[in-house]
Structure formats: C-alpha cells, structure tokens
Amino acid sequence: MDDVARHTRLETWFRAYGDRVLAYLLHRTDPETAQDVLQEVFVIAFRKADTVPEPPIGWLFATARRVLANSTRGTRRREQLTVRLADAAQDRPADPDDDVSQAVTDTLARLSSADREVLTLNAWYELSADEAAQALGCSRSAYGVRLHRARRRFAEHLRANGDQDPSELLPEAVNE
Amino acid sequence: MSDEIERRLRAARPHTKADDGWAGSPDGDRTLDAIRRSAKAPRRRSLATVTRLPGRPALLGLGLTAAATVAVTLAVTIPSGSRPGSPVALPPSTTTHPPSGPGIRPSNLALVAYDDCDAALSGLRKHAAAHVSAYQYGGIAYGSREAVPAGAPMDSAQSAAAGSAPDHSTTNVQEAGIDEPDLVETDGKRVVSVSGGVLRVTDVASHEVTGSLDLSMYSGADAAQLLMSGDRVLVLLGGQYSGGYYGGGPMIDSIAPYPQPSTASSGYLLVDLSGSQPSVVSTLHAKGGFVDARMVDGTVRLVVQSAPRIQFPVPGGNASAKEQLARNREAVAHTPLSAWLPSYDVTAHGATTSHTVACRQVSHPANYTGASMLTVYTIDLAGDLKDLEPVSLAADGTTVYASASSLYVASSDGTKTQIHRFDISGAGRPTYLGSGSVPGSMLNSYSMSEYDGSLRAVTTTDQYYAKTGVSSPDAGVSSPNNGRSTSVYVLDAAKLTISGHVGGLGRNEQVHAVRFLGPLAYVVTFESVDPLYVLDLHDPAHPRQTGELVITGYSDYLHQTGPGRLLGVGQDVNSNAIVNGLQVSLFDVSDLSHPRRLDRVVREHTPGEDTLDPHAFLYWPATKTAVVPIHSWDSTQSGAVLVLHVGTDSLRTIGLIRNPAVNSSELGYNTGIERTMMIGESIWTMSSSGLAVSNASTLTRQAWIPFS
Numbered sequence: 014m015d016d017v018a019r020h021t022r023l024e025t026w027f028r029a030y031g032d033r034v035l036a037y038l039l040h041r042t043d044p045e046t047a048q049d050v051l052q053e054v055f056v057i058a059f060r061k062a063d064t065v066p067e068p069p070i071g072w073l074f075a076t077a078r079r080v081l082a083n084s085t086r087g088t089r090r091r092e093q094l095t096v097r098l099a100d101a102a103q104d105r106p107a108d109p110d111d112d113v114s115q116a117v118t119d120t121l122a123r124l125s126s127a128d129r130e131v132l133t134l135n136a137w138y139e140l141s142a143d144e145a146a147q148a149l150g151c152s153r154s155a156y157g158v159r160l161h162r163a164r165r166r167f168a169e170h171l172r173a174n175g176d177q178d179p180s181e182l183l184p185e186a187v188n189e
Numbered sequence: 190m191s192d193e194i195e196r197r198l199r200a201a202r203p204h205t206k207a208d209d210g211w212a213g214s215p216d217g218d219r220t221l222d223a224i225r226r227s228a229k230a231p232r233r234r235s236l237a238t239v240t241r242l243p244g245r246p247a248l249l250g251l252g253l254t255a256a257a258t259v260a261v262t263l264a265v266t267i268p269s270g271s272r273p274g275s276p277v278a279l280p281p282s283t284t285t286h287p288p289s290g291p292g293i294r295p296s297n298l299a300l301v302a303y304d305d306c307d308a309a310l311s312g313l314r315k316h317a318a319a320h321v322s323a324y325q326y327g328g329i330a331y332g333s334r335e336a337v338p339a340g341a342p343m344d345s346a347q348s349a350a351a352g353s354a355p356d357h358s359t360t361n362v363q364e365a366g367i368d369e370p371d372l373v374e375t376d377g378k379r380v381v382s383v384s385g386g387v388l389r390v391t392d393v394a395s396h397e398v399t400g401s402l403d404l405s406m407y408s409g410a411d412a413a414q415l416l417m418s419g420d421r422v423l424v425l426l427g428g429q430y431s432g433g434y435y436g437g438g439p440m441i442d443s444i445a446p447y448p449q450p451s452t453a454s455s456g457y458l459l460v461d462l463s464g465s466q467p468s469v470v471s472t473l474h475a476k477g478g479f480v481d482a483r484m485v486d487g488t489v490r491l492v493v494q495s496a497p498r499i500q501f502p503v504p505g506g507n508a509s510a511k512e513q514l515a516r517n518r519e520a521v522a523h524t525p526l527s528a529w530l531p532s533y534d535v536t537a538h539g540a541t542t543s544h545t546v547a548c549r550q551v552s553h554p555a556n557y558t559g560a561s562m563l564t565v566y567t568i569d570l571a572g573d574l575k576d577l578e579p580v581s582l583a584a585d586g587t588t589v590y591a592s593a594s595s596l597y598v599a600s601s602d603g604t605k606t607q608i609h610r611f612d613i614s615g616a617g618r619p620t621y622l623g624s625g626s627v628p629g630s631m632l633n634s635y636s637m638s639e640y641d642g643s644l645r646a647v648t649t650t651d652q653y654y655a656k657t658g659v660s661s662p663d664a665g666v667s668s669p670n671n672g673r674s675t676s677v678y679v680l681d682a683a684k685l686t687i688s689g690h691v692g693g694l695g696r697n698e699q700v701h702a703v704r705f706l707g708p709l710a711y712v713v714t715f716e717s718v719d720p721l722y723v724l725d726l727h728d729p730a731h732p733r734q735t736g737e738l739v740i741t742g743y744s745d746y747l748h749q750t751g752p753g754r755l756l757g758v759g760q761d762v763n764s765n766a767i768v769n770g771l772q773v774s775l776f777d778v779s780d781l782s783h784p785r786r787l788d789r790v791v792r793e794h795t796p797g798e799d800t801l802d803p804h805a806f807l808y809w810p811a812t813k814t815a816v817v818p819i820h821s822w823d824s825t826q827s828g829a830v831l832v833l834h835v836g837t838d839s840l841r842t843i844g845l846i847r848n849p850a851v852n853s854s855e856l857g858y859n860t861g862i863e864r865t866m867m868i869g870e871s872i873w874t875m876s877s878s879g880l881a882v883s884n885a886s887t888l889t890r891q892a893w894i895p896f897s
Contacts, residue, residue: 024221059225059228
C-alpha cells in the first residue's frame with residue numbers, strides 16, 4: 014500500500030471512529046493519557062494499514078485496550094472507570110432520573126472490570142457483537158456468553174443495590 | 190430482550206468531549222496532524238515515560254487552572270536575608286531529627302519548616318490565595334502522578350532467604366540493594382505474586398500455590414504491587430477513591446461539570462506470610478495518591494502526594510472574573526488547616542486510628558512552585574504500621590529515585606525539574622535536606638543517579654514548550670525542529686547546586702534511555718537514528734562527552750553485561766523510518782571515545798511502540814542469560830520472552846518462552862509475560878494467566894502454575 018492510500022485510510026478511519034475511541038479512553042483514564050493513547054492507536058493503524066481489517070472499529074478498540082493497558086501499568090492508572098463513575102455519580106446534577114442513574118453507576122463500579130468492559134462496549138460505544146468480540150479478542154459466541162453473564166450480574170447487583178423495581182430486569186436478563 | 194438494561198446503561202454513560210463531533214473539530218484536526226507527523230517519523234511514543242517529554246504536569250480538566258496556579262509558595266515564611274532558590278534557615282523545630290549519616294546535612298542549608306500550626310495555616314492560605322484564579326471551581330488538582338518504571342542491574346540474590354534457597358534473581362531494579370515495588374517477589378524458596386487482584390504464594394520446590402489472599406475487596410487491587418522482606422509483604426494497592434466505597438485510582442478531573450475537591454487516597458496492606466495462609470496484619474489508608482516507594486534493608490520509604498482540599502464556589506452566572514476571584518480567595522481564607530495537612534488511617538488488631546502529619550513535620554522548599562503535599566512514610570515490614578514517622582514537604586513529586594542513604598523526589602513543570610532530597614540513612618524518620626533545580630524535564634528515575642557525593646541528572650529542554658507553554662496537541666510528537674536538547678547535570682548532592690554540565694546532546698531528539706554506571710553515563714536519544722552518547726563524569730566540574738555512536742534504531746533500556754559491555758533493548762527502524770521490530774544490541778563501550786555495536790538480534794514484526802518496563806527485563810550474570818519480553822498484537826495469544834546468551838562479542842538466541850494464553854472469558858486480553866526470574870536452573874515467567882517454569886538451558890517447560 015502506498016503512502017497516499019495509507020493517509021487516506023488514516024483520515025477516513027480517524028474521522029469515522031476517532032470519537033468513539035476517544036470517548037472510550039476518556040472514560041478510563043485522564044485526558045492526557047487518553048489523547049496520547051488515541052494518537053498511538055492511529056499511528057499503529059497507519060503503519061499497519063494493510064493488515065487492519067475493515068471495518069476497523071473492533072481492531073481500533075482492541076489496540077486501544079492494549080496500548081492503554083501498557084501505558085497505565087507503569088503509571089498505575091489502570092481501571093479508572095470505577096472512579097470516573099463514582100465521580101460522575103456524585104457530581105451529577107439532581108434530576109428525576111438521578112436515583113436511577115446513581116444506582117446504575119454504583120452498580121457498574123461494583124462489577125468486575127471484565128463485566129464492565131463487556132457491558133459498556135456495547136451500550137456506550139455502540140460496538141456490534143462482532144466488533145466487541147474483536148475488541149475483546151474472543152470469539153463472537155464467547156462474547157455472547159460473557160455479555161449474558163455480565164448482564165445477569167449487573168441486574169443482580171442492581172437489585173442488591175436497592176433498585177426499586179428489579180423484577181422487570183432480572184427475568185429479562187436471565188432468560189435472554 | 191435486555192432493552193431495559195441497555196436503556197439504563199446508556200443513560201448512565203458519562204458525557205465526554207468526544208461526543209460532539211470531536212473528530213471533525215479543530216481539536217480533532219490537530220490530533221490528526223500530530224498522528225500524521227508521528228506516523229511518518231517513528232519514535233517511541235512511550236506512554237509510560239516519554240510522551241510528556243515537555244514535562245507538562247498532568248493537570249487535568251477543570252482543575253487545571255487551579256493546579257497550575259495554586260502554587261502554595263511559602264516565601265512568606267522565609268526570613269529576610271534568605272537567598273531565593275536555596276532552602277533557608279528557619280527555626281529549629283525540625284532539627285529534632287538530625288541526619289544520621291555524617292556529613293550529609295549541608296551546613297549551609299537548614300530546613301524550612303513551620304514553627305507551629307498557626308504559622309503553617311497562615312503561610313499555606315496566603316500562598317494559595319495569592320495564586321488562586323478566577324476560574325477555580327475544580328478544586329485544587331495536583332500534578333501528574335506518573336510513576337516511573339524502575340529496574341536495573343540486579344546482580345544476584347540479595348534476599349533474606351536462608352541457605353537452602355537456590356541461587357536466584359529478583360526482578361530487575363535500578364540500584365542493587367534498593368528494592369522497587371513490583372508484581373512479583375522471590376526469596377528463592379517461594380514466589381510471591383500479585384495478579385488479577387489475588388496475592389499468591391508459590392512454593393518453588395513443589396511448584397504448588399501454597400497460599401493465596403483475595404485482595405479484590407480492596408480497590409486498586411488490580412494494579413497492586415509488592416515489596417517483600419522476610420515473611421512480610423507490603424501490598425501497594427493502586428489508588429483509591431474514598432467516596433463511600435473503594436474505587437480505582439484517584440481522578441483529578443471529572444466528567445461532571447463541577448467536580449468537588451479531590452478525595453484521592455491510596456491503600457497499603459502489610460501481609461504476613463508465616464502462617465499457613467497469608468494474612469493482613471494491618472492496613473494503611475493515606476490521603477493522596479501513591480507516587481512510588483523504595484525499600485532498603487526491610488525499611489520501606491513510601492512517597493504519597495496529596496492535594497489541598499479546598500472547596501471553591503461554583504461560578505455564579507453573572508459574576509465577573511474579579512468577583513469570582515474574590516470569592517475564590519475568600520474560600521481559601523476559610524479553608525482549615527486540615528485541608529492541607531496530609532492524614533492517614535491505620536488499622537491494626539481490629540482497631541482503626543486516624544492520624545494527621547504534625548505541623549512541625551511539614552517543611553517546604555525555600556523556592557518552589559508545587560501545589561501538592563508530598564509525604565514520606567517509613568514502614569518497617571517487621572512491624573505493624575504503628576509508627577509511620579511521616580514527614581511532609583509542600584511540593585510536587587512524580588519521579589522517585591533512591592540510593593542507600595538518600596531519597597530523591599523530582600517533579601517537572603515543563604521547563605525545569607525540582608529535585609528534593611531526603612536523608613534515609615537512618616532507620617527512622619527521614620530528614621528533608623533541601624531542594625535544587627535543573628533546566629528541562631526528566632525521562633524517569635533512571636535519569637537520576639547518586640555517585641561519590643554527586644547527584645547526576647539527565648534532562649531535556651524543549652523550546653517549543655518553553656515558548657508556548659503547551660505541548661498539546663504535540664505531546665510527544667516533535668516537529669522537525671523543536672528546539673529540543675538534552676543535558677547531563679552534575680550536582681553537588683549536599684547543596685543540590687550544579688557543579689557542571691554537558692549540553693547539546695540529541696538536538697531535536699527525544700531521550701530514550703539513560704544509564705549511569707559509576708562515573709560514566711550513557712544516553713540514548715532518537716529521532717530517526719540513534720545516537721548513543723558516552724559521557725565521562727569523573728570530574729563533577731567538567732563532565733564531558735567522550736564518544737557517540739550513531740546507528741539505525743534505538744535502545745529503550747541499557748544494561749551492563751560485563752566489563753565494557755552494554756546491552757541495549759529497543760527497536761530496529763528501517764530506512765523508511767518505520768519501526769521494524771524488537772532489537773537487542775550488544776555494545777562495546779570499553780573505549781570511551783569509540784563505542785561500537787558488536788552484534789544484534791532483531792525480531793521483525795513485533796509491536797514496536799511498546800516501552801520496555803525495566804522490571805520486565807532480566808539479566809542473569811551467572812549464565813550470561815538475558816531475557817527480553819516480546820509482545821504480540823494478537824490479543825488471543827500470550828506474549829513471549831526472548832532468551833539470549835550474551836557472549837563477550839556476540840549474541841546468541843537460545844529461544845522463546847511462551848506462557849499459555851489467558852482464558853479470554855476472564856480478562857479479555859492477554860498481557861504477555863510481565864516478569865521473569867531466574868531460580869536455580871529454571872526461568873520463571875509470569876503472565877496474568879500464571880507462572881511457567883522452564884529449564885534455563887533448553888527452555889523446556891517444567892511446570893505450569895495457572896492463576897485460577
């Protein structure tokens with residue numbers, strides 16, 4: 014692949030997916046690290062443009078996760094989604110849905126990081142099942158199982174957390 | 190089916206700046222430009238260490254102005270006649286703990302400590318008020334907590350293990366005898382590891398996990414590290430959030446519009462291994478984030494950085510900047526001393542006691558710009574965390590380096606690096622000895638070294654940053670001519686004044702590796718080729734560059750493998766300036782003026798952007814074996830390590846060791862082999878999935894000890 018083609022792909026990918034990758038990172042680390050990791054992810058995409066699968070979103074997320082894991086290991090800033098959630102929950106202005114959102118963020122914060130990852134990839138960054146599986150480096154069926162289990166645990170925790178009407182949630186999650 | 194769960198999850202998603210068409214915004218354009226520049230001219234975008242080369246403190250989000258401006262400069266308490274830039278004499282209140290090492294306390298430097306709490310409060314308030322801005326509603330944030338990877342020549346066993354333990358390595362450390370927190374520790378008889386929030390004790394002889402302790406109820410357990418001495422282990426948890434339950438690391442900014450003052454804290458567990466199962470003896474929960482720690486002879490010096498907790502009013506709709514500033518100053522004027530004084534809780538024997546650092550144990554550099562409080566806790570691993578003998582310094586800190594007798598804490602504001610020195614030669618409370626400053630910013634703890642009464646420091650100045658005060662969007666992405674230049678400074682350790690320096694290294698290049706070996710220094714810079722500089726620092730007043738080797742590719746890490754031999758681990762770069770893969774080089778540096786490369790091994794198509802964490806490297810002098818981690822882009826595959834024999838003039842590949850991949854239902858990705866140790870005749874490799882034991886000569890697997 015020549016340089017022009019690489020640059021074209023880089024720009025296309027960045028404009029189309031940069032938002033979602035950055036949002037993912039901003040939810041997990043400080044803005045500086047997020048910016049650094051984002052740049053690194055797209056630099057890698059540029060260099061590996063001929064081997065990056067289309068559409069690249071799953072690959073971009075997988076790479077972002079990897080780079081983030083490496084970048085944060087040294088700095089011990091790993092897995093900060095919990096705190097961000099806690100912050101967000103604490104600081105969210107009062108509104109009618111406040112209690113509900115609070116319970117959800119509290120619950121997310123209590124889940125394992127693996128469960129959080131599975132739940133948010135889908136709900137927050139709109140990755141399809143195939144893309145999320147690619148991002149997590151697992152098969153689509155394994156992703157399905159993990160999502161199912163994560164949803165069940167989420168519902169259970171939400172109930173334990175005092176959700177006002179868990180009955181609607183639980184059977185749904187379990188029977189899925 | 191799970192629509193309701195989906196709906197709720199979506200509703201809880203915190204808004205980010207990326208959500209409003211960011212990729213097409215001017216900010217997105219700038220980022221794309223930076224990516225293009227970076228993609229064309231490869232350089233290590235080492236997130237753990239170098240991307241913030243200009244040293245911009247990570248003062249984030251809304252708290253940014255606050256952090257940058259609430260420099261609680263305490264000049265007000267400095268008596269007249271003091272010289273700016275050097276610590277000055279103040280009342281004898283802190284001289285109650287004289288340094289135990291003879292001649293360590295410089296006679297012309299005394300300490301700047303507070304007489305009493307009233308003096309501390311008025312000084313702290315006055316300077317916060319003087320530096321507060323009108324837009325201060327974020328609470329006072331603090332500088333980057335980037336801890337620094339450490340590691341280095343570990344010669345041989347130095348643990349407390351009794352005679353029957355086989356000869357063994359520790360994981361790599363920078364200075365022999367100065368232990369650094371790591372994911373795994375061994376005394377030759379057992380391997381103590383922390384992975385996935387579980388501490389495990391593995392018996393070396395039987396390859397059995399004989400004890401484990403689930404730490405997952407503690408926040409930060411995912412990122413925990415260990416220090417071990419005898420039957421005791423200190424678990425350094427990642428950061429914690431004290432907002433009602435434990436969270437991950439402390440966050441400075443927030444997604445929400447009006448974050449409240451940071452309640453960052455960090456947790457530490459003292460674990461006893463003498464029983465049948467590891468048990469927590471006592472816990473320390475400190476306000477502030479963990480910076481780093483060092484252990485000498487079973488005594489840990491723990492550095493924690495806390496931010497003053499000042500509650501600024503939410504800006505009113507119509508308030509002018511002037512009014513807002515007045516309100517913020519008012520807020521500072523009513524902030525109690527407790528907002529500044531570092532505090533901590535200790536739980537032992539079922540009872541929790543709360544402590545605050547005494548005013549008289551709080552010092553400040555004579556001339557400083559820090560917004561934070563650094564606290565050094567002293568932990569005797571044989572004890573129970575009863576007396577932590579904290580001392581605090583009103584300063585920022587990001588990089589910690591220790592010799593056997595001194596602890597240095599450094600922080601950079603992008604144009605200069607402040608270095609604070611503590612005497613740790615006694616077993617008890619450290620003594621703050623003074624502070625100094627050098628131009629530029631540092632790569633990591635390897636950028637500092639104490640030798641023969643001198644502190645040597647390698648820093649890089651960046652004119653672009655100096656001019657604009659911003660490195661964004663070019664953080665870590667240099668323009669072709671960015672005015673970057675690297676220097677080696679030799680400071681008189683007693684006074685922290687500059688004795689001499691060598692400048693002009695690596696113009697427009699970035700520092701990738703620094704290694705001090707005795708009176709010599711080696712510095713690797715890189716932009717498109719790799720100069721390896723050799724410096725002779727024998728004469729502190731006249732350090733000089735003696736040699737330079739220019740080759741393609743670069744080294745991230747340098748390790749002495751024998752007299753006049755240096756092993757460089759880094760990346761090979763092809764003629765199109767594209768990273769080609771892992772490269773290990775053997776250099777002959779016996780002739781100071783003519784360093785040369787004797788041999789190299791390249792692994793093509795391995796991830797080129799990773800920074801080598803020196804802890805992940807191993808050199809075992811007895812068999813001249815070097816072990817280098819290799820990552821894989823395929824997240825379903827576990828990474829591997831490359832095992833090399835380092836001859837006098839050549840490198841020989843022995844082979845690869847690969848740990849079984851993680852069951853993806855647990856972690857979802859594989860982190861590769863994180864650490865390697867040599868125990869007896871075996872190489873122990875640790876990944877997040879478990880420990881593998883391999884024959885050191887044949888690399889045949891002898892045991893697999895899964896972590897599940």
